Structures are given as structure tokens and as C-alpha cells.
Amino acid sequence: MIKEEEELVRTKVKRQAMTDYLTPSVQNIKPSGIRRFFDLVNTRKDVITLGVGEPDFITPWHVREAAVYSLERGKTQYTSNAGLPALREAIGQYLNDQFQTPYDPASEILVTVGGSEAIDLALRALIVPGDEILIPEPCYISYSPITALGGGVPVGIETFAEEKFKLKAESLQAAITPRSKVLILCYPSNPTGGIMTYEDWLPIAKVVEDNDLIVISDEIYAELTYGTKHCSFSAMPGMRDRTILVSGFSKAFAMTGWRLGYACGHPDLIAAMLKIHQYTVMCAPAMAQYAGVEALTRGLEEKDRMVDAYNQRRRLVVKGFRDIGLECHEPEGAFYAFPSVKATGLTSEKFAERLLEEGGVAAVPGDVFGLGGEGHLRCSYATSVSNLAEALDRIGGFVHKLKQG
Amino acid sequence: MNELQLKVLELLKEDARRDADLIATLLGAPAEEVKQAIAELEHNHIIVKYATIVNWSKVDDEKVTALIEVQITPERGRGFEGIAERIYLYPEVKSVYLMSGAYDLLVEIEGKNLKEVASFVSNKLSPIDAVLSTKTNFILKKYKQDGIIFEEHEGDDRLMISP
Numbered sequence: 001m002i003k004e005e006e007e008l009v010r011t012k013v014k015r016q017a018m019t020d021y022l023t024p025s026v027q028n029i030k031p032s033g034i035r036r037f038f039d040l041v042n043t044r045k046d047v048i049t050l051g052v053g054e055p056d057f058i059t060p061w062h063v064r065e066a067a068v069y070s071l072e073r074g075k076t077q078y079t080s081n082a083g084l085p086a087l088r089e090a091i092g093q094y095l096n097d098q099f100q101t102p103y104d105p106a107s108e109i110l111v112t113v114g115g116s117e118a119i120d121l122a123l124r125a126l127i128v129p130g131d132e133i134l135i136p137e138p139c140y141i142s143y144s145p146i147t148a149l150g151g152g153v154p155v156g157i158e159t160f161a162e163e164k165f166k167l168k169a170e171s172l173q174a175a176i177t178p179r180s181k182v183l184i185l186c187y188p189s190n191p192t193g194g195i196m197t198y199e200d201w202l203p204i205a206k207v208v209e210d211n212d213l214i215v216i217s218d219e220i221y222a223e224l225t226y227g228t229k230h231c232s233f234s235a236m237p238g239m240r241d242r243t244i245l246v247s248g249f250s251k252a253f254a255m256t257g258w259r260l261g262y263a264c265g266h267p268d269l270i271a272a273m274l275k276i277h278q279y280t281v282m283c284a285p286a287m288a289q290y291a292g293v294e295a296l297t298r299g300l301e302e303k304d305r306m307v308d309a310y311n312q313r314r315r316l317v318v319k320g321f322r323d324i325g326l327e328c329h330e331p332e333g334a335f336y337a338f339p340s341v342k343a344t345g346l347t348s349e350k351f352a353e354r355l356l357e358e359g360g361v362a363a364v365p366g367d368v369f370g371l372g373g374e375g376h377l378r379c380s381y382a383t384s385v386s387n388l389a390e391a392l393d394r395i396g397g398f399v400h401k402l403k404q405g
Numbered sequence: 406m407n408e409l410q411l412k413v414l415e416l417l418k419e420d421a422r423r424d425a426d427l428i429a430t431l432l433g434a435p436a437e438e439v440k441q442a443i444a445e446l447e448h449n450h451i452i453v454k455y456a457t458i459v460n461w462s463k464v465d466d467e468k469v470t471a472l473i474e475v476q477i478t479p480e481r482g483r484g485f486e487g488i489a490e491r492i493y494l495y496p497e498v499k500s501v502y503l504m505s506g507a508y509d510l511l512v513e514i515e516g517k518n519l520k521e522v523a524s525f526v527s528n529k530l531s532p533i534d535a536v537l538s539t540k541t542n543f544i545l546k547k548y549k550q551d552g553i554i555f556e557e558h559e560g561d562d563r564l565m566i567s568p
Contacts, residue, residue: 038566051566141568190568312416312431319430362565383561385420385431 029145033368037352041362048391049362050379053190055254055335057309059291060302063253066294067287075286081278082270083111083262084289090296091262099222099232101245107267110274111284111292115220115248115261120146121273122216122244122263123182127152131181136167137370138338140190140218144370155180158371161329161340165194165372169203176211183213185233188221191369191378192338193314193331198231205236215243220261221334223252223303226311228332234264241266244273251334252303253295258288310335313381313388320392321379324399335382338366342375344402352377359398361391406451409434410442414451417443418552421455460555462546470499470515470547471522473530474508474540485509488535497525508540519543 015021041047058064082088088105096102103109112118119142127133129151135143137156144154157175159165172183187196196204208215217233234243248261261284263273283289295303314331321328321339328339341351348365355361355377366376381388409432416428425443429436446452461468477488485503492512493501500513512530516522522541531539547555 032568034566034568038564041565047565049565052563053567054563056561056563315433316427316430364566385423385427389427 025149025151029148032141032145033349034141034364037362037364037368040353041356044356044360044362047356047360047362048383048387048394050381050383050388050391051362051364052380052382054256054382055251055306056382056384057254057306059253059255059258060295060299062302063255063291063295063299067258067291070287070290075290077286079111079283079286079289081283082109082274083284084286084293087111087289087293087296088262090293091264094296095245095247095264099230099235101232101234101240101264103245103264104267108264108270110263110270110277111289112248112261112263112277113281113284114250114259115218115246116142117259117277117281118244118246118248118261118263118273119143119184119216119218121276122246122269123147123150123152124276125269125272126182126214126216128181130179132177132179134172134175134180134183134213135370136172136185138165138189138191138366138373138376139184139186139370141368141370143184143186152182153179156371159192159194160372161192161327161338161376164329164332165189165192165338166196166200167204169207172204172207173211176207176213180211180213182216183208184216184218186218186220187233188219188225188230188333189336190221190334191336191364191366191373191376192329193334193336194329195225195228195333196231196233197228198236201231201233201236205233205239208242209238213242215239217243217245219245219247221251222247224307224310224335225333226307226314230333244269249292249295253299254306255288255291255295258285258291260284260288260292310381313383313385316385316388317379317381317392320388320396324392324396325403326395326399335380337379337381338376339379340375341377344399346402348374348376354402355395355398358401359394361394361398407442409438410446410451413439413442414446417452417455458550458553460547462555468515469518469522470513470544471526472542472544473512473514473526474542475510475512475530476508476537476539477510477533477535478537479509480535488533491533492530495525495529497522497529508538 088109091109092103092105123146127150131152132155133147133152134155136159147154155175157171159167222230234240234245244263244265246263249255317337318328326339328337331337348367352365364378366373366378412432413428416423425440426436429439479485480487489501492498497514498512499515502511504511514522526539526541
């Protein structure tokens with residue numbers, strides 16, 4: 001009887017628009033604020049952009065050459081679903097050497113199409129509709145929409161400039177309800193440049209343990225820390241089996257367009273993610289995987305050279321913003337500065353729009369990154385020193401003009 | 406040479422117009438120390454000169470450059486130094502390197518045209534007593550010099566804004 005009724009509804013209600021075919025969860029995804037700003041920037045010429053969330057370096061030649069060589073040898077087939085054994089071996093070795101996070105290449109490492117796919121897989125594997133997913137903010141813009149797509153409820157946890165945008169145990173604890181299941185971490189942070197140290201993690205690990213949470217730790221910027229070596233959440237005592245570590249090649253090796261990432265974790269979790277991965281994408285692109293092996297086995301020096309260059313530019317922008325009179329906490333990771341524009345009395349959005357119009361500099365308004373982002377501006381320093389100097393000049397001129405009234 | 410001086414050299418090698426204040430900011434070092442480091446590097450002739458790398462092929466009045474392999478007999482007591490000096494003092498000679506391998510000196514010569522270079526070799530270089538033989542190689546095109554690619558694709562292929 002109920003079935004018949006459903007059938008009746010199906011035949012009776014004629015859909016009015018193409019969008020009526022879409023699922024509510026897709027319809028409910030709001031277009032990202034970044035997208036809107038992107039369209040605006042594209043209408044302008046002679047703009048210096050600090051809005052780019054990727055390295056300005058081109059993938060080192062020896063890495064590109066490894067991919068070319070793989071094509072020459074005809075390595076154009078599917079690889080195993082989990083990724084080339086040689087690549088998984090290299091990832092295992094690299095993670096252990098660099099961050100003391102050992103994973104078994106055979107059962108605990110999955111090669112994905114960028115870190116993004118790994119996040120998607122993890123959330124799909126974990127979310128039961130109604131589950132609450134805890135997300136410290138401001139943060140990378142895709143965690144909430146992917147959560148919502150799976151029927152999860154994103155719960156933002158605000159972090160603050162005065163605390164260098166670190167996640168605090170009290171804020172985490174306060175956000176927890178009986179439905180809390182997953183905590184998504186992204187340190188070093190896009191957009192704030194904030195990092196978490198071993199000492200910072202300790203109380204967080206306790207809350208995770210006490211509340212039986214599982215953690216997706218997006219450590220894509222792990223290599224880009226300045227002064228302190230990155231501390232992986234998975235390296236914290238007792239956290240390894242509770243953590244799905246997500247990372248990739250994009251930021252550390254300047255390989256964004258290759259779409260190559262990976263997830264590491266407990267064999268049962270990785271096996272579950274592999275199930276989805278094998279049916280949805282089969283495997284990451286083979287030529288990218290061969291390039292990945294080269295990057296991990298022979299690309300670390302080149303990586304260090306790039307990190308050095310980011311560090312120099314970081315000092316330049318932080319000093320630049322402070323000289324201009326915009327408060328800027330010291331970013332210790334990634335390649336973003338997140339200065340406050342509150343002193344100008346403008347909202348993030350208004351400031352970014354006017355800076356674009358009147359100053360000819362593009363940067364992303366902080367509010368698009370969620371709670372705690374309002375009043376800030378995300379400025380990527382992954383661009384040349386001369387570009388940065390010119391951008392700072394223009395921003396200085398613009399802010400000065402604002403102050404004049 | 407201390408670490409700061411090395412870092413300063415690297416930054417100046419990239420762009421010689423960077424001033425001490427900018428370099429100090431980039432390195433997170435006190436400006437005074439950077440100024441001191443540069444002064445020492447200049448004083449010790451580690452920084453020899455701040456010159457410009459020119460892509461002469463884009464300049465109308467084109468020049469001809471040749472690399473000349475020179476075999477010489479070393480002098481008793483002075484080795485190659487005296488002959489090298491006699492060669493490098495000519496203004497036409499742009500660089501001179503002592504080499505291992507099949508010949509002894511690699512001499513870079515610049516002239517207005519082929520004839521001028523050829524005449525230098527036959528009238529100036531070859532007649533030197535110690536010079537046993539020369540082999541002239543003309544440069545047809547420079548792709549890269551001192552780590553700098555001449556016709557590198559400029560511009561940024563990245564999206565203006567990305568998350």
C-alpha cells in the first residue's frame with residue numbers, strides 16, 4: 001500500500017525544472033564565496049593576486065621527466081586500486097622518516113586523486129546521516145559541503161587570532177554532543193597559517209579519546225612549517241588508530257595539477273575507503289604516480305629549497321602588513337598570512353572588494369573560511385618577492401587612503 | 406664565510422638590485438648585520454661586481470661569441486698563470502678558464518662579426534709562443550647562462566583565486 005502510494009506520487013508530480021531532479025543535499029550546497037570573488041577578479045586586469053592557494057613553483061623538472069619517461073615506456077595502464085606498490089612503499093618510508101608516522105604500505109596506505117578525494121572517501125566511509133562532524137574554523141572550504149553531502153551535520157568550532165588560530169581543548173569539548181563522531185583537523189592551516197605542536201595536541205588528544213572521536217587529519221601543508229617541525233596528530237600517543245592521515249604532493253612538491261594524494265590509517269578504515277575508491281575512480285592517474293615516486297625518493301632537496309623561499313617571503317609579508325598598520329599574527333605554516341583588517345572598519349568582503357577595485361590587489365576575504373574568518377584577509381605568499389613587494393606597496397597605499405577618510 | 410654571507414650571496418645572485426633592508430627582512434636578520442656582510446663580501450672581492458645578464462640576441466647590433474680551446478705549454482715556475490694573463494688582458498676576451506681534459510684554456514671571445522674573431526685568433530692568440538694549437542667554436546645561440554634561462558616562459562598559469 002505504501003509502495004503504491006509512492007508510485008502514484010512519482011507518476012503524478014511532474015517536475016517543473018531540471019533542478020527538481022537534483023537531490024536536496026546537492027541543491028542545498030551554497031556556491032562558495034571564493035567562487036564569487038574569483039568571478040569578480042576575472043573582470044579585472046593588472047591585478048596582483050595574493051589569492052592563489054597553490055605554489056608558484058613549477059613541478060621540478062626531474063619529477064616531470066619521470067612522468068614523461070613512464071609514458072615513453074608505455075606505462076599507461078590502470079595501477080592497482082590502492083596505488084603502485086612502489087609509490088606506497090615510498091610514502092610509507094617518507095612518512096616514517098619525516099614525521100615518525102609509520103604505516104604499512106600493503107594495508108594502511110591508499111593513493112588517491114589528490115588529498116581532496118581522500119577527505120571525501122573518509123567522510124563517505126564514516127558518516128551516518130545525522131552524525132555531527134566537528135570542524136575547527138576558519139578552515140579550508142570543502143569540509144562542510146562534503147560533510148553535508150553525506151548527510152552529516154558540520155559543527156564549526158571557532159578559533160582566534162589571539163591564540164594563533166590554534167584549536168583549544170575547551171572549545172572542542174564545548175562543541176561535543178552525543179552525536180559527535182568525527183573531528184576534521186587541518187594544521188598547518190589554510191587559511192590562517194596556524195600550526196599545532198606536540199604540546200598543543202596533548203589536550204586535544206585527550207578530548208578525542210574521552211569522547212571516542214575519529215579524526216581526519218588533513219596534513220597537506222605538513223612540509224611547510226617555519227622554525228618548528230610539523231607534528232602529525234597521528235604521531236600522538238594513542239591517536240594512530242583513531243586518525244586517518246590525509247596528505248599529498250600538491251603543496252610540498254608543487255604538484256597541484258597532478259592530483260595526487262594519499263590516506264593512511266587503520267587497515268579496516270583504509271579497506272573501507274578503498275572499496276569506495278575502486279568503484280568511483282579505480283586508481284589515481286598512473287603517470288602522476290610515477291612522478292610521485294620520483295618526488296619522494298629524489299625530490300626532498302628541491303622541496304627544502306622551496307620551503308626556504310616561502311619562509312623568506314613569509315617574513316616579508318608579515319613585516320609588510322605590520323608596517324602598514326594591519327595586525328598580523330605570525331603564521332608558522334602553509335603559505336598564507338591572515339592579517340586583520342578590522343582596524344579599517346570594513347568587513348572582510350568590503351575590504352577585499354575595494355582593495356581589488358581601488359588597489360589592484362586580489363586576496364580572499366576571510367569570512368569565506370567560516371567562523372572566526374570575518375575581519376581577516378587571506379593572503380597567499382606563494383608568489384615572487386617582487387610581486388609581494390609591489391602588492392604590499394599597493395595595499396599600503398590603499399589603507400593609507402582609507403585612513404585619510 | 407659564515408651562513409649569513411652565504412644566504413646573502415644566494416639572494417643577490419637571484420637579483421642584484423635587492424638592497425640590504427629587503428635582504429634583512431627576507432632572512433629575518435638585523436639590517437646592520439646584512440650591511441656588514443655585504444660590505445665584507447665586497448671588500449674581499451667575493452662579490453666582484455654587480456652586472457646585468459643581457460640577452461644580446463635581442464639587441465640589433467648583434468655580437469659574435471666564440472669559445473676557443475687552447476693548448477699551451479706551461480712555463481717553468483709559473484705554470485699556466487703567465488700565459489693566461491697574457492690572454493685575458495685583451496678586452497676582446499670575455500672569460501678564460503683553466504680546464505682539465507684535451508686542452509688547457511677555454512677562452513671566450515666576443516667580436517662584432519666572424520671576421521673580427523677569426524682575426525683575433527690568428528693575429529693575437531695563435532702567435533703567442535706557448536700556444537700550441539687553437540680550436541674555435543662559434544656560439545650559435547645561448548639558451549641558458551649562469552642558471553638563467555633566456556627565453557623562459559613568463560607569466561603565471563595559475564588561476565587568479567583558488568581555495
